[in-house]
Amino acid sequence: MAHGSGGRATSDLIAEVFARAFDNPVLGAMEDAAVVPASARIAVTTDSFVVEPLEFPGGDIGRLAVCGTVNDLLMRGAAPQYLTCGFVLQEGLEIGLLQRIVDSFAQTAREAGVQVVAGDTKVIEGRKEESGGLIINTAGVGFVPEGCAIGAAGAKSGDAILVSGNLGDHHAAILSKRLGIDNSIKSDCAPLGEMVQALLAQNIQVHCLRDVTRGGLATVLKELAERSGVTMELDEEALPVDAQVRDFCGLMGLDPLYMGNEGKLVAVVAAEDAARARDVLAGCAYGADAAVIGRVTDEAPGTAYIRTLIGGKRVLDVLYGEGLPRIC
Amino acid sequence: MTDFKIDMDRQITKIKAWLAAYDGPDISIMEVCGSHTAAISKYGISGLLSSRLHLISGPGCPVCVTPTAYIDRLLALSLEPDTTVVTFGDLMRVPGRERSLADARSEGAQVEMVYSPMDILRLAKEQPQRRFVFAAVGFETTTPVYAMLLEQLIEQKIENVQLLTALKTMPEVIAWLCENGSGIDGFLAPGHVAAVTGAKLFEPLAARYQVPFGVAGFEAKELLFAVYGTFRAAVRCREERGCADVKNYYPSVVTHEGNELAQRIVDKYFEVSDAAWRGMGVIPASGRLLRAEYAGFDAGSAPLIQDHKKNQACRCDQVLMGRCLPGECPLFGTVCTPQNPQGACMVSEEGSCHQYLMYHRTR
Numbered sequence: 001m002a003h004g005s006g007g008r009a010t011s012d013l014i015a016e017v018f019a020r021a022f023d024n025p026v027l028g029a030m031e032d033a034a035v036v037p038a039s040a041r042i043a044v045t046t047d048s049f050v051v052e053p054l055e056f057p058g059g060d061i062g063r064l065a066v067c068g069t070v071n072d073l074l075m076r077g078a079a080p081q082y083l084t085c086g087f088v089l090q091e092g093l094e095i096g097l098l099q100r101i102v103d104s105f106a107q108t109a110r111e112a113g114v115q116v117v118a119g120d121t122k123v124i125e126g127r128k129e130e131s132g133g134l135i136i137n138t139a140g141v142g143f144v145p146e147g148c149a150i151g152a153a154g155a156k157s158g159d160a161i162l163v164s165g166n167l168g169d170h171h172a173a174i175l176s177k178r179l180g181i182d183n184s185i186k187s188d189c190a191p192l193g194e195m196v197q198a199l200l201a202q203n204i205q206v207h208c209l210r211d212v213t214r215g216g217l218a219t220v221l222k223e224l225a226e227r228s229g230v231t232m233e234l235d236e237e238a239l240p241v242d243a244q245v246r247d248f249c250g251l252m253g254l255d256p257l258y259m260g261n262e263g264k265l266v267a268v269v270a271a272e273d274a275a276r277a278r279d280v281l282a283g284c285a286y287g288a289d290a291a292v293i294g295r296v297t298d299e300a301p302g303t304a305y306i307r308t309l310i311g312g313k314r315v316l317d318v319l320y321g322e323g324l325p326r327i328c
Numbered sequence: 329m330t331d332f333k334i335d336m337d338r339q340i341t342k343i344k345a346w347l348a349a350y351d352g353p354d355i356s357i358m359e360v361c362g363s364h365t366a367a368i369s370k371y372g373i374s375g376l377l378s379s380r381l382h383l384i385s386g387p388g389c390p391v392c393v394t395p396t397a398y399i400d401r402l403l404a405l406s407l408e409p410d411t412t413v414v415t416f417g418d419l420m421r422v423p424g425r426e427r428s429l430a431d432a433r434s435e436g437a438q439v440e441m442v443y444s445p446m447d448i449l450r451l452a453k454e455q456p457q458r459r460f461v462f463a464a465v466g467f468e469t470t471t472p473v474y475a476m477l478l479e480q481l482i483e484q485k486i487e488n489v490q491l492l493t494a495l496k497t498m499p500e501v502i503a504w505l506c507e508n509g510s511g512i513d514g515f516l517a518p519g520h521v522a523a524v525t526g527a528k529l530f531e532p533l534a535a536r537y538q539v540p541f542g543v544a545g546f547e548a549k550e551l552l553f554a555v556y557g558t559f560r561a562a563v564r565c566r567e568e569r570g571c572a573d574v575k576n577y578y579p580s581v582v583t584h585e586g587n588e589l590a591q592r593i594v595d596k597y598f599e600v601s602d603a604a605w606r607g608m609g610v611i612p613a614s615g616r617l618l619r620a621e622y623a624g625f626d627a628g629s630a631p632l633i634q635d636h637k638k639n640q641a642c643r644c645d646q647v648l649m650g651r652c653l654p655g656e657c658p659l660f661g662t663v664c665t666p667q668n669p670q671g672a673c674m675v676s677e678e679g680s681c682h683q684y685l686m687y688h689r690t691r
Contacts, residue, residue, distance in 0.1 A: 179443060255370075308370070308371040308372045308548060309371065309548045309549070310340060310344070310371055310372075310373070310376070310548045310549060310552050311344065311376070312371045312372025312373055312375050312376050312548075313372040313375050314369065314370060314371065314372040314687060315687055315688035315689075317686060317687075317688065320666045320667075320682075320686055
């Protein structure tokens with residue numbers, strides 16, 4: 001608990017664990033607030049991360065925190081620049097584990113091209129049944145280029161719908177770890193910057209971008225359909241799902257359409273750019289399994305559906321409840 | 329009984345054409361199993377049928393057919409000192425006479441959710457001074473797992489675990505539906521139940537009531553094929569007497585005899601008993617209870633037969649019998665939603681009402 005008191009123990013913790021990992025001139029000044037260069041169209045986001053376990057196949061809460069934050073900025077076409085991070089440490093958290101997480105946070109921040117310019121640390125008591133937990137809160141700031149108008153209401157009838165890769169990996173990895181199920185499913189936790197910059201640089205007419213997180217692809221598309229007043233129509237055959245994840249879902253009674261990712265985006269682009277957009281995504285580090293998965297129509301504004309493998313029509317709504325495995 | 333292994337891709341176009349074009353007398357097939365209702369929703373199969381062909385959901389959702397007395401007993405147990413109720417996720421939000429386990433938990437009731445019954449072994453060993461009561465609900469598919477759990481409890485000499493059972497079997501409820509004028513021309517038989525019991529389970533029913541059965545799997549094409557085959561068989565049975573039989577459209581998993589090991593272990597620990605079904609009352613010999621010599625493991629399952637509606641306008645009972653579509657219930661989608669369920673059919677993800685609402689189904 002002494003680490004949270006603001007005294008010697010606190011400054012030692014900050015110096016040894018955080019400052020070393022996040023080393024940059026702004027943070028190095030150790031002022032109360034960071035004053036940084038900016039530009040006219042600022043994108044701001046905030047997020048909190050409470051995932052358990054703290055480390056999982058394919059990532060950890062630190063990497064997740066950076067990716068989750070920068071990806072939200074990127075989905076508005078903003079170039080992420082700055083991050084803040086607040087760490088709430090629960091008494092009992094092992095310093096070695098904290099160091100690994102902070103190092104991972106720093107490394108991911110470097111990969112994503114963002115600077116950590118402000119931070120805070122608190123320590124709270126552990127309850128009898130649990131201790132050693134960690135919560136991270138972030139804020140992210142980025143800048144939107146002039147003329148860029150990517151948003152949820154931008155989809156138009158005729159547009160193509162793409163996804164940058166396999167569905168459900170993160171959710172399946174976390175659930176596998178929690179249930180002690182042996183497989184090689186990894187979280188796909190990743191920053192989407194390379195893909196977004198590539199789409200914009202290649203002059204793809206991008207109307208909407210969304211990262212596919214909690215609630216899954218179906219939830220995202222239903223929300224876009226409502227905001228844009230269009231119909232989102234998907235082809236089940238075109239949906240990219242890793243074979244292991246598919247089997248895992250089959251066993252657990254889960255649906256990849258409703259499972260979260262942490263490193264995939266949905267892009268709604270002008271029809272004539274569909275094939276090129278797919279190629280651009282596939283050429284990026286995290287876009288290997290990118291696919292065109294459907295189209296936007298004006299059939300029934302605010303609805304989303306999927307053409308099933310046998311040509312049936314399944315209406316998609318947002319996720320109800322928690323997506324728990326069923327009884328029998 | 330005949331097994332079907334056919335090159336389905338070639339047949340799919342012809343099958344879909346027949347289903348869409350059928351304009352003979354109305355035919356209703358009941359899918360007894362909640363997982364089939366879910367699969368039919370997921371693949372959009374009812375949208376492929378002409379308006380004369382009807383798929384009706386039946387009472388095959390174990391959570392949905394459990395009477396409120398069972399939930400209320402679990403609630404009472406969860407509030408007893410030194411007792412924890414252990415259950416699957418589905419049961420947490422089913423309303424009893426007034427409230428659910430999830431509601432009670434926020435008032436201090438001790439309830440733990442698990443994904444597998446075997447998790448209770450770990451819980452019981454970690455806290456030997458505490459009594460754990462497992463909510464053992466299910467059909468023939470899950471009962472063997474509870475039998476295996478019991479075997480483990482005995483072998484590992486674990487003495488602080490009991491079961492509150494609501495175990496049911498298929499044949500008697502199907503017979504009840506046939507005897508009580510349900511208007512069903514054929515049945516899509518539950519594939520996972522049949523994996524345990526064997527497809528032979530349905531032969532006496534087909535013979536006695538002269539309705540065809542199609543044992544179906546859960547993948548899109550094989551399920552569509554089973555639906556098609558059963559509709560065609562129902563059409564034929566209308567015209568010809570004595571042709572009703574059981575066809576196995578799930579031969580990769582289901583055999584005629586079933587899993588004899590599973591059947592034996594169930595018989596070892598459980599005996600046939602009467603059981604109460606929401607909407608249908610007590611159906612003789614339609615359930616299972618722990619045998620007398622294992623009564624020490626039972627938490628008082630036998631008398632739990634009363635059912636009370638939380639909301640008098642709830643029509644779950646009619647929906648479970650296939651007499652009312654979910655959309656015909658006055659509470660559907662307005663008062664009764666997954667966030668605020670009035671009856672079990674809306675809580676369980678395999679409940680008919682939940683399915684119809686989630687997938688925006690009208691048929």
